Amino acid sequence: MDAILARSRQLKQDLVDFVLDAEGDLATALERYSAEQLARSQQPDQHQQALVVDRFVMEGTVGTQTPIELFLAAAPDLSESDRQLLNGWQHSFVGLFAVTKSLPDGFELMNWLTAKHYTVKPNDPAALDEMQRFRLGEILLAQIAPVTNTDWTFTSPWKVMGNLGKPKLAVAIGNFKQNYKESLYSDAPELLEEAWRSVERYHQDFLDFFGSDAITLPGYQLGKKIAEFQDVLTKKQLAEAGIDDSKSLAELAADAGMDEAEIEAAAKAMGADAKAVSTMLKSKEAAAKMVTPKIELPPELKKAESITVLAHPRWGQMFLPTYTQFETVLQADDWQSVPGATKLVRKYLDDPAINAFVWHRLATAHPLPLEAVLRSLLERPDFDLQKDLEALLQEHKKPLQPELPEIASVPLHLHDLFQEALKEVSKSKPKDSGQKSSKGFQR
Secondary structure (H helix, E strand, C coil): CHHHHHHHHHHHHHHHHHHHHCCCHHHHHHHHHHHHHHHCCCCCCHHHHHHHHHHHHHHCCECCECHHHHHHHHCCCCCHHHHHHHHHHHHCEEEEEEEEEEECCEEEEEECCCCEEEEECCCCHHHHHHHCCCCCCCEEEEEEEECCCCEEEECCCCEEEECCCHHHHHHHHHHHHHHCHHHCCCCCHHHHHHHHHHHHHHHHHHHHHHCCCEEEECHHHHHHHHHHHHHHHHHHHHHHCCCCCCCCHHHHHHHHCCCHHHHHHHHHHHCECHHHHHHHHHCHHHHCCCCCECCCCCHHHHCCCCEEEEEECCCEEEEECCHHHHHHHHHCCCHHHCCCHHHHHHHHHHCCCCCHHHHHHHHHHCHHHHHHHHHHHHCCCCCCHHHHHHHHHHHCCCCCCCCCCCCCCCCHHHHHHHHHHHHHHHHHCCCCCCCCCCCCCCC
16 A cells, blocks of 8 residues: 555656646646636635646646546556556545544545545655644545545645534535535535536526516515515425424424524524524424525615526526616617726626626627627627637636536535534524624535
8 A cells, every 4th residue: 555655646746747847738728727716716825726736637627638638648658557546536526524533544534515435545654744633523625536446645735624613614615615616526426416406496496486587677676576486485495394384483493492583593694594494403304405595685786776687597597787788788879889888898708797608698689789899899800709709708717617506405414514503603693793694605
């Protein structure tokens, strides 16, 4: 085992050197990947920055190939065992791990996002000495890769986050989701599939209630409709959990073994409906159903003159207070005569919230005027909407494929963590303190 670990350390260094020394498409892909990853965090820390190259060599792509495949093609003299080891690294992933057991040459870790367990052994003796200070229950943010059928190793610097209490752990999971969204269920494709199915179900519920995948309403009116929609979802969830929705919150709270104030505080902390939280807390059987996220428009949107909601079974829902203004720009004989038009179009290009789905919808509804606007604004007279739009979106750091939306359900195995975190938050927050409760894992 020591020989395999030592060889993995050397191969990893050779692979990193190969990528860093590369030019052309590989260098461009690394630069693009780094920019996309660091852009997700407003203030990326040193660990995130150091992790970028390690993540790229393991999970990046260069056209239709991976850096590992390119390295293997460029090193024909590698042994078959080296090739097997490198190919196995394409199953590496970043996770938020809890130390569950200390071993003479490594650790037993549990990935909090998927509840899967791993035997992980550092491939550097100096690193093993440094990691001896780890204690049971401590949380690590790290990247691991397989070295045998049963053992894994660290393939990047790790970050020690300490022995976190339940509320702080819930927050850490929320931060992980924001910064490493594609790694949420990378070692559990069945959970990823279920999460995407929940987005599709939510989309169908949206269509059933609103009757369309695109609606435009004044902010105050949309806020009321969203509240009605939330009530429909809650009743549906209660029915699926076998709970009598005619019961009052006080009765449901009593069933859950909590008082009504605790339920309200827990719901506020999680950003969920109070009855849905009481359902989650009532029993293990009820916990098998996911808590419906509370949908509430921010105050600024409630005051908006008009909000357009665009819904998609993969992208989720986009709430756009300026969509009708953008359409006005596209419908004008002279788009530059519309007040604020240039600023608005640039905002749509630069704002991460205006994703590729919004742009493709505009391109489908208003192809010729949108092409004319972009030609003028970008000073690209040859800009072709059909050929060049996706490249333009990539220039502005907009993913072309949807990432798991916030409305996706939380994996079931996290129920116990959130139940305990919610109870702790509800007990620690003084009533009417005016303080904002931590939302923990955002959904």
